[in-house]
């Protein structure tokens with residue numbers, strides 16, 4: 001009786017051990033398969049989909065049960081990858097909107113049509129741009145690239161990030177700083193006849209400060225039109241050749257695209273066509289996107305990212321300029337002529353300013 005009982009309990013123990021060993025073996029092989037397949041998936045998908053591009057070090061790899069496992073944070077940094085409902089559809093499609101440093105910059109020139117250019121190019125579905133001028137490279141550089149990236153719009157794989165701050169073109173330190181961020185950055189420069197540009201700049205200044213001196217008093221020294229005041233901002237900015245020299249110390253000419261501010265008004269589709277080619281984009285923005293508003297005297301948009309009804313740029317774009325003595329204008333034209341010719345030579349484009 002006793003031996004029959006002891007036989008039975010031995011058999012139960014043996015069976016239990018066998019079941020335990022089987023469970024252990026099964027769980028080991030299942031987990032190691034799972035881990036290695038997760039690992040393979042992470043290796044196949046570009047890391048850009050998961051993390052922001054400026055992460056220079058890859059997440060660490062460790063070995064678990066014979067499988068290499070890459071440690072990826074379970075919670076994303078939501079300042080880099082957008083978790084808002086706006087992008088739910090994209091996320092469901094496996095696309096993860098995230099912020100990136102700009103691929104292309106509109107670096108200037110102030111009052112030449114930089115806003116128009118940005119508003120026109122961002123009609124393209126593959127372009128996303130920061131709405132405001134960020135002024136990172138001239139005013140906020142000490143805040144670091146992390147700060148800059150937080151000011152960029154969300155993009156998905158394949159979209160270009162852009163920003164415009166017109167003062168970049170004339171600020172000494174900027175070319176080197178942009179080169180340091182990314183030597184492959186594409187640079188767009190809108191240029192306009194430096195004399196009308198200076199008047200436009202002055203017009204903007206008077207709109208902010210009522211008791212401004214007359215243009216003629218500020219543009220010349222000693223009360224005559226002989227000596228041009230080259231230290232006055234609106235005059236200085238227009239010496240494009242001098243500013244361009246600094247850029248060419250860091251970037252090849254082929255990385256800069258010069259857009260005629262005058263042509264951007266009379267034939268926006270032509271200039272935007274050149275911009276799309278330069279950025280390697282399909283020509284999607286065409287003459288169909290524009291209409292000419294004769295009251296405003298400028299091309300306007302049928303619709304944009306922000307508005308689905310026809311609209312023009314704001315009131316601060318396309319202001320009436322004050323009367324300037326024609327003799328002062330002639331003298332300024334004479335002053336700029338050699339610099340303009342140099343600029344035509346450097347860029348290989350004759351902008352035909354008078």
Ligand SMILES: Nc1ncnc2c1ncn2[C@@H]1O[C@H](COP(=O)(O)OS(=O)(=O)O)[C@@H](OP(=O)(O)O)[C@H]1O
Pocket residue numbers: 109110111112113114115116166199200201203261264265298299300312313316317318319320
């Ligand atoms: N489509 C359209 N609508 C309105 N205005 C247009 C357009 N295209 C070019 N422009 C010209 O852009 C000039 C303003 O240039 P910016 O946008 O570069 O100015 S700013 O530097 O950002 O302040 C602005 O200068 P002003 O005419 O002196 O106001 C315009 O001449």
